[in-house]
Amino acid sequence: xxxxxxxxxELFAGYGMPVSPGELALTVEAAVAAAGRLGCPVMVxxxxxxGGRGKAGGVKYAATLDDVAEHxxxxxxxxxxxxxxxxxxxxxxSNIADxxxxxxxxxxxxxxxxxxLSAEGGVEIETVADENPEAIARIWVDPVDGLSEADCRxxxxxxxxxxxxxxxxxxxxMRLYEAYVDGDAELVEVNPLILTDDGRVHVLDAxxxxxxxxxxxxxxxxxxxxxxxxxxxxxxxxxxxxxxxxLEGDVxxxxxxxxxxxxxxxVVNQVGGRSANFLDIGGGANAEVMADALEVINNxxxxxxxxxxxxxxxxxxxxxANGIVGALERVNIxxxxxxxxxxxxxxxxxxxxxxxxxxxxxxxSDMLEGARQAVALAAGEG
Amino acid sequence: MAVFVDADxxxxxxxxxxxxxxxxxLLNRDYGTRVVAGTNPKxxxxxxxxxxxxxxxxxxxxATGATASCIFVPAPGVRAAVLEAxxxxxxxxxxxxEGVPAHDEALFYNQLRRDFxxxxxxxxNCPGIISPGQCNIGITAGHIALPGGPVxxxxxxxxxxxxxxxxxxxxxxxxSTCVGIGGDPVPGTSFTDCLAAFEADPDTKAVMMIGEIxxxxxxxxxxxxxxxxxKPVSAYIAGVTAPPGKKMGHAGAIxxxxxxxxxxxxxxxxxxxxxxxxxxxxxxxxxxxxxxGLG
Numbered sequence: 229x230x231x232x233x234x235x236x237x238e239l240f241a242g243y244g245m246p247v248s249p250g251e252l253a254l255t256v257e258a259a260v261a262a263a264g265r266l267g268c269p270v271m272v273x274x275x276x277x278x279g280g281r282g283k284a285g286g287v288k289y290a291a292t293l294d295d296v297a298e299h300x301x302x303x304x305x306x307x308x309x310x311x312x313x314x315x316x317x318x319x320x321x322s323n324i325a326d327x328x329x330x331x332x333x334x335x336x337x338x339x340x341x342x343x344x345l346s347a348e349g350g351v352e353i354e355t356v357a358d359e360n361p362e363a364i365a366r367i368w369v370d371p372v373d374g375l376s377e378a379d380c381r382x383x384x385x386x387x388x389x390x391x392x393x394x395x396x397x398x399x400x401x402m403r404l405y406e407a408y409v410d411g412d413a414e415l416v417e418v419n420p421l422i423l424t425d426d427g428r429v430h431v432l433d434a435x436x437x438x439x440x441x442x443x444x445x446x447x448x449x450x451x452x453x454x455x456x457x458x459x460x461x462x463x464x465x466x467x468x469x470x471x472x473x474x475l476e477g478d479v480x481x482x483x484x485x486x487x488x489x490x491x492x493x494x495v496v497n498q499v500g501g502r503s504a505n506f507l508d509i510g511g512g513a514n515a516e517v518m519a520d521a522l523e524v525i526n527n528x529x530x531x532x533x534x535x536x537x538x539x540x541x542x543x544x545x546x547x548x549a550n551g552i553v554g555a556l557e558r559v560n561i562x563x564x565x566x567x568x569x570x571x572x573x574x575x576x577x578x579x580x581x582x583x584x585x586x587x588x589x590x591x592x593s594d595m596l597e598g599a600r601q602a603v604a605l606a607a608g609e610g
Numbered sequence: 611m612a613v614f615v616d617a618d619x620x621x622x623x624x625x626x627x628x629x630x631x632x633x634x635x636l637l638n639r640d641y642g643t644r645v646v647a648g649t650n651p652k653x654x655x656x657x658x659x660x661x662x663x664x665x666x667x668x669x670x671x672x673a674t675g676a677t678a679s680c681i682f683v684p685a686p687g688v689r690a691a692v693l694e695a696x697x698x699x700x701x702x703x704x705x706x707x708e709g710v711p712a713h714d715e716a717l718f719y720n721q722l723r724r725d726f727x728x729x730x731x732x733x734x735n736c737p738g739i740i741s742p743g744q745c746n747i748g749i750t751a752g753h754i755a756l757p758g759g760p761v762x763x764x765x766x767x768x769x770x771x772x773x774x775x776x777x778x779x780x781x782x783x784x785x786s787t788c789v790g791i792g793g794d795p796v797p798g799t800s801f802t803d804c805l806a807a808f809e810a811d812p813d814t815k816a817v818m819m820i821g822e823i824x825x826x827x828x829x830x831x832x833x834x835x836x837x838x839x840x841k842p843v844s845a846y847i848a849g850v851t852a853p854p855g856k857k858m859g860h861a862g863a864i865x866x867x868x869x870x871x872x873x874x875x876x877x878x879x880x881x882x883x884x885x886x887x888x889x890x891x892x893x894x895x896x897x898x899x900x901x902x903g904l905g
Contacts, residue, residue: 334712336795336825336862339719354867371717372724412711441861442711444686471859475851486793486859487767487822490848494872495889497851506852508859541751541772542637571776572751596891 229438229452232275234317236416236434243407245400247431250319259300260293262318268292272299275315276308277457279352279435284308289321311457322430327420328389329353329364330401332408341369343405345387345397349420375405396429397421412442461505461528468520470507477502478606479599480525480534480563482518484509484543492537495595501603504531514547515554522559534565535602537595545569545577553584564605566590568598612741612787613762613807613814614702614730615678619745622647622667622676622700624683624691626658631682634706634749635661638680641752643745646674667698678702680738680747685709688734692718696726704747705733705798712861715796722798731798735861737768737790748790750775758784760815760904761897762808764801766793766827766860770820770848770890777894778818783901786814793822793860801831809839816842816900818893819884821875823849824863828875836882842900844885846893847872 231239237247251262252275263270274286281287286308288299296318306313327349335342346364348356356363365387369375377398384397400421408416417435424430443449458466465472471486475493479501483489489508496503505525509517518536525531538548548569564587569577578591585591592598621638625631626648636659639645647670648658654665664670667679679695681688681703688710695703715734722729732739738748743757754772756779763778763785765771771790778785789804791797801819808814817839821828828847835843850872852858854865865871876886885900887893 334716334795336827337830339716339796341716370720371713372720409713412713414712439712439861441685441709442713445711473853473856473858475853483769485767485769485772486863487765487770487820487848488773490767490822490852490858490863491770491846491890493852494848494850498888503851506856506858539769539773539776541754541769542634542749571754571772594891596889 229440229449229456230277231436231438231452232277232315232455233273233434234275235452235455236436237431239411239436240407240431240434243403243410245403245407245431246428248319248322250317253300253316253318254314256297256300256304259316259318260296263290263293263296266318266320268296269321270296270318271321272296272303273317273319274303274306274308274313275317276311276313278309278311281308286313322422322432323425324422325425326390326393326423328393328397328422329356329419330404330421331415331417332405333415335368338368341371341408343367343369343375343383343401345383345401347387347389353419369405374409375402377402390423392427393423393429396423400429400431412439412446413437414439461524464527465507465524468524470509470521470524472524473506475503475505477504478530478532479602480504480528480531481537482507482509482521482525482534483537484539488537488539492535492595492599495599496535496603499596499599499603501599501606504528515551515558518551519555519558522555522561526559526561526563531563533602533605534561534563535598536565536567537598538569540569540571540574540577543572545571545573545575546580549577549580553580556584556589564588564590566592566598566602566605568592568595570594612744613804613811614787614789615739615741615745615747617744619678619702620644620646620674620676621678621680621747622649622670622674624649624667624679624681624695626650626661626682627653627663628682632658634682635680638746641746643747646676667695667700671699676700678704678747681705681707683707689714689718692731693721696722696729701729703729703731703798704736704738705731706736706738706748708735710734710794712795715794719796719798732789733792733798735794736792736797737771739787739789741787742785750788750790754779755788756782756784759786759813760784760901762786762811762814762817763788763820764804764808764817765790765820766822767820767848770846773890774818774820774894777891778897781894781898783898786811793862795825795862801827802834805831805834805839809841814841815904816844816897818897819843819845821845821847822860822863823852823858823865823872824870826870829878832878832882832884835879835884842885844887844893844896844900845879846887846890847875
């Protein structure tokens with residue numbers, strides 16, 4: 229779950245981290261009014277779930293309210309890497325003396341938390357890692373022990389932050405670690421972390437990704453879920469509780485299990501087609517979930533054919549076939565469907581489908597054959 | 611022989627009284643698994659179809675000699691359940707539950723390493739483990755696996771594992787043990803752990819590996835194979851066409867910052883001498899060729 233900068237800063241502020249006063253604006257008028265209350269100069273910052281805002285013209289300094297109106301007017305509706313700006317954050321401008329980088333994330337290889345700190349902030353950390361890897365000080369934190377202040381101090385020394393920033397940096401980093409662990413974040417990143425010209429270490433940006441699996445212990449995170457960037461199809465699928473990712477092809481894919489769904493998308497592409505989506509209906513494959521899945525795919529105007537790829541394990545072929553038949557009675561599907569049914573009692577399942585077969589509903593003997601048929605149908609052949 | 615579990619493994623089910631735990635626990639028992647106990651602090655003294663229920667794992671171990679635990683409790687309770695199992699004295703823990711927070715996983719992984727170095731955790735978010743004909747712990751349909759070896763399977767994905775077992779069975783090829791390590795960011799048991807166990811198991815002559823996008827576990831496995839494996843390995847990696855930045859169902863399946871792509875994993879494995887298939891069927895065919903060549 230990705231947070232906007234303003235949401236990340238709100239989260240950080242809850243852990244006592246120093247952030248600038250600011251307000252969210254959804255219109256140019258609101259942006260100007262916010263700047264009026266905060267007092268110029270302010271920064272006008274596009275709120276999108278992607279990087280590279282500055283380069284795209286999504287972050288501007290405004291010395292006057294007229295500047296705010298002008299910049300906000302340009303930034304609203306701006307397309308930044310495919311993300312259109314609908315929200316703008318207005319915050320009090322800071323006087324920057326120096327810029328650093330700080331983050332925590334999970335190192336899946338080491339199975340420990342990884343902190344990264346660099347005296348070279350303000351640029352993308354990937355660039356620093358490529359061009360000057362020694363400029364990044366890393367610390368691995370055992371989750372059982374947590375981050376001690378002594379280790380944090382060594383880490384800051386290792387990053388060679390200037391003397392004036394050391395005390396402030398230690399304080400912010402201890403709080404950043406707390407926000408990361410206590411907040412169940414996958415990533416917390418501050419870039420830049422700045423030293424102001426009056427000697428304070430201050431959080432100027434916030435990039436936060438939260439672990440969706442931890443929502444059960446964070447009531448407030450439901451609000452973040454509502455602001456996730458999803459296309460229309462993903463929003464509809466999400467509302468039905470389906471694991472769906474929108475792609476750009478014309479073959480709708482339904483499979484049971486994440487691995488099989490991913491594999492199905494691959495195989496459709498391997499035989500010369502393009503998948504319209506990834507959709508995992510989980511283990512059950514009953515009529516209700518199958519109908520929901522078909523409905524989501526049916527509403528995708530790009531879809532020309534549908535490939536249902538199900539492997540029966542504990543769920544038997546008959547149940548799956550009855551699920552498909554039941555779903556087809558509920559939803560009127562415009563595209564032709566190819567079903568590949570394998571595994572437990574697949575012959576019995578296919579026998580149930582048999583009387584329903586037509587040009588619109590076909591069965592395939594295996595995964596590759598099913599993909600080929602669906603791709604041919606999408607291309608208007610077969 | 612098999613790896614991690616066999617006919618002597620005695621299993622306690624944490625969450626046996628819940629719907630999933632009951633359903634799969636009883637299926638596992640029907641398969642022949644020695645399902646000796648369940649736990650539920652509120653239902654101690656009762657039973658589930660003749661399986662005695664104890665207040666906690668320690669009591670179950672004391673009363674029944676359980677050597678392994680299988681966890682079906684809901685995600686918020688998994689952290690406590692894993693530690694309870696380790697403290698209770700089992701040596702093998704299988705956590706089936708999906709949706710466990712990554713920070714919990716990182717915490718109990720490191721806690722086990724430190725305080726219970728002899729306890730092995732499998733999962734969370736995994737289908738479990740089956741040594742066909744001997745022991746089935748988890749949610750795999752036992753009949754899709756042909757007992758007897760010579761192939762060991764290790765996989766990050768549930769349904770693709772079933773697919774692999776099924777394809778091998780269709781070709782008349784048996785399996786020594788099939789380990790589902792799960793699709794989460796911090797799996798208790800890694801590819802490398804399983805490859806080492808299969809390398810040491812006399813009944814396993816070849817290994818089939820099923821990976822997916824995200825992380826670097828497959829690359830680490832490739833390194834291990836190049837340096838330590840004498841037995842042939844075939845592999846399949848799902849997610850070749852997955853777009854960066856989008857999670858493909860599993861919490862761990864994401865290509866981020868250009869890392870964790872399927873192609874990079876396939877190349878690393880091929881370089882280590884692994885026969886890499888482009889799709890599950892091809893990987894099954896490659897394994898059939900390997901098995902035919904075993905003589």
